[in-house]
Amino acid sequence: LQPFDRLMHIGRQQLPTPGEREFSSRHHPDFPPPPSARHSPDRGPGQTLGQRPQPIDIASVYIFLLTISLAALYRIVTYWMETQQKMQLVEQDRMKAELSFLKAQVHPHFLFNTLNNIYALALTNDDAVASSIHRLSQLMRYYMDERHSDTIDIKIEIQAIQDFINLQKLRTGPNCSISEHYAGLEHPKTIHAFVLLPFVENAFKYGLSTIEPSQLSFEVILTPTSCVLNVKNSIATQSTEQHRTGTGLKNVKRLLEHFYANKHRLTIQQEDHSFFVQLILYISS
Structure with a gap:
């Protein structure tokens, strides 16, 4: 039994201890690592053994993208609406400035002719x-x-027309015939100032003559739904204004386009010796 005991003693000295086996498995290149230290192909760098990757939640991603898209769309729509409002305000200011400029051109032109008459x-x-x-x-x-009023009672404009015609009559002779007719004044209406008066002024400008016979007729008819102005005058062949362009009439046309874009009809007819203007404003009150 002694030789057998001696052989077992020698074998125990040559076999490594458990600690030595663990050290060798980690540091010896030829010794395979234990199963617990091997990398699994199913694991990521931040995963431990036995833990599988979590699947992507498609519904959450869709909801997130939808929320971002709606927020961006809301911001774009809000910005667009604010921009449109600013553009409308700028356009309104521009139109008011242009209308004020046009009125300023019409009014001095009228006063200039009246002062010439006096x-x-x-x-x-x-x-x-x-x-x-x-x-x-x-x-x-x-x-x-x-001049700065947006609208006035049409009777005020008609009174101004009558004052202007009476002022012109003071310098006419027996060879000039002037007729006036007003109807339907019981219908209340409001219009923009100096829309009708320039047509009357234009008739005297081109139709009145102190040498040759001249005829001028003015008619204002109010109905429940319209205002009709008819002006007819003969053309004075010796008028000193013939060579000028009708600046006042052109400005009134522009005013009509601004004030009554789709609510008026202007008819101008010129023959050899007469000039006729009809203005219809489609206004109810």
Whole structure:
């Protein structure tokens, strides 16, 4: 038994201890690592053995992207609406400035012609100069009071037309025929100031003559749904204004396009010796 015991003692000395086996498995290149230290192909770098990767939640990703898209769309729509509102305000300011400019062109043109008429009366020492100045003061008051008004009672405009015609009559002779007709004044209406008056002024500008016979007729008819202005005048062949372009009439056309874009009809007919204008404003009140 002694040789057998000696052999077992030698074998135990040559076999490594458990600690030595673990050290060798980790550091010896030829010794395979234990199963617990091997990398599994199913594991990621941050996973431990036996843990599988979590699947991607498609519904959550879809909800996240949808939320982001809706937020971006809301911001775009809000920005677009704010931009449109700013553009509308700028357009309104631009239109008001343009209309004020157009009115300023019409009104001085009218006053310039009226002052010329008074000057002509003063040259002849006419006694009607005082009454002409009085009527002009009324027209200037109308001009100053209503130039910045958006709308006025149409009767105020008609009164200004009558004052203007009476002022012009002071310098006409027996060879000039002037007729006026007003109907339907019981219908209440509002219009923009200085829309009708320039057509009357234009008729005297081109139709009145102190040498040859001239005829002028003015008619204003109000109905429940419209205002009709008819102006007809003969064309004075010796008029000193013939070579000029109708600046006042052109400006009134532009004013009509702004104020009554789809609510008016303007007809202008010119023959050899007569000029006819009809303006229809489709307004109910």
